[in-house]
Every structure is written in structure tokens, then in C-alpha cells.
Amino acid sequence: MENGGLQDRLEMIKSKLADACGRSGRNESDVEIVAVAKGVGYEAVDEAVAAGIGIIGENRIQEAAQKIPLCTGRVEWHMIGHLQSNKVRNAVGLFSMIHSVDSLKILRLINEACVEEGRTMPVCLEVNVSGEASKQGFAPVEVPAVLEQCRGLMNVDVLGLMTIPPFTEDPEGVRPYFRKLRELRDEWSASSGFELGGLSMGMSNDFEVAIEEGATWVRLGRLLFGRRNGC
Numbered sequence: 001m002e003n004g005g006l007q008d009r010l011e012m013i014k015s016k017l018a019d020a021c022g023r024s025g026r027n028e029s030d031v032e033i034v035a036v037a038k039g040v041g042y043e044a045v046d047e048a049v050a051a052g053i054g055i056i057g058e059n060r061i062q063e064a065a066q067k068i069p070l071c072t073g074r075v076e077w078h079m080i081g082h083l084q085s086n087k088v089r090n091a092v093g094l095f096s097m098i099h100s101v102d103s104l105k106i107l108r109l110i111n112e113a114c115v116e117e118g119r120t121m122p123v124c125l126e127v128n129v130s131g132e133a134s135k136q137g138f139a140p141v142e143v144p145a146v147l148e149q150c151r152g153l154m155n156v157d158v159l160g161l162m163t164i165p166p167f168t169e170d171p172e173g174v175r176p177y178f179r180k181l182r183e184l185r186d187e188w189s190a191s192s193g194f195e196l197g198g199l200s201m202g203m204s205n206d207f208e209v210a211i212e213e214g215a216t217w218v219r220l221g222r223l224l225f226g227r228r229n230g231c
């Protein structure tokens, strides 16, 4: 993995992505790579964008705020980490999508900030499928009521669901969590009338399994950028 440059790693990722789509009868064009740039400098981000990456993911507002003005490539920036209330306004200014909405309070604040800015924010609701206490996200039982509340929030556009499964050595160990998120998505799309087409799931160690289970965004950090500094 440390051999070769970013371009080679991206080629390797794309070929695995294509194989996973082939195995599951999906279209490659339905899966987007979110290049997770936490701990990675702007030079590497520009290199990734030059190599064809169209979306950069960040999980800390402060790091993103410093990096975004330095990057010259044309690219979308997506927030993928836990948002604090007092950072929502910043996030709305910096990002074109938020994958990690984990409370109704944050959803309302995003809506408010977007009303003021005269824009709409595409979001995913983060779901804690495993129920681990250490994980952010809505408990599955909460989500139908949250979707009801979303009807009144005209400036957020709920595109789908996001999850982070428990860590396992074997990527097959997380398949049930990805599958569950897809099943919940299908169930809630039918019951709420929201078109929850998007599934943000899968990271460096398990993205192929996530694609087989329906991921539409895979969030890849280490596999694309190599080792991170201090994260």
C-alpha cells in the first residue's frame, strides 16, 4: 500500500470498486469516493483532485477551515464527523454536504443557518446500527419521528443514511451492519415517502463489503492517502 503514489492507489481502489459492483450487479457510477483528508495536507488534496477525486471529506471544522482556502482544485467538501452546535454555522459556510447529522437539534440548526444563507444543505442521518454506547448517531427507533420533523425543515434535504460499524479485523464481520442500514433505508423510504437513496458507509478496511451491500458513498482515508499524521 505504501508503494507507488496516490495515482496508483486510486487506480487500485477503482478496480476493487468495479469488482465489488460487478459481484453485486451494481453500476460503478452509483458509487462515489469521498476522499477523507483528515491529517492530510492541502498538497495531497490537490494531488487527489488532479487524479480525479471529486469529493473531499473532513471530520473537523477547524482543520477544514484552514485547508479549504489553500486548495486550488475544484472539488466538493463534505463534513463526515460529529458536529457541535456552535460549529454548525461554520459548517454550513464550508461544506456542500453533511453526512453525519446525529441529532434533531443539529438538524434544526443546520436548517436555520441555511435559511439565513438562502441555501439548502443535503444531509445524511447518521444511524447507530450497532447500538454501541461509544457511537454517535440516531438509534434506529428514533428515525421515523425525525423524518416526520424533517418535513418542516425546508432548507435541509435528507438524501440518505450514514453509519460507522464497530471495528472488526475481518471486513465480513461488518456486513450485517451495512445490510441492516440498507434494509432500514428501504423500510423508511417506503413509510415516510422520503427518497432516501443514499447510503454513506464503508471505509478503507471494509468498503468492498459496503459496496456489495449498497453503499453510494464510500469514505476512504488511509487507503488513498497512505498513513496519516497523528490521527
Ligand SMILES: *Cc1c(COP(=O)(O)O)cnc(C)c1O
Residues within 6 Å of the ligand: 036, 038, 059, 080, 081, 164, 203, 204, 205, 219, 220, 221, 222, 223
Ligand atoms: C477517518 C474517517 C474515515 C476514513 O477512514 P479510513 O479508515 O482512513 O479509510 C471515514 N469516515 C469517517 C467518519 C472518518 O472519521
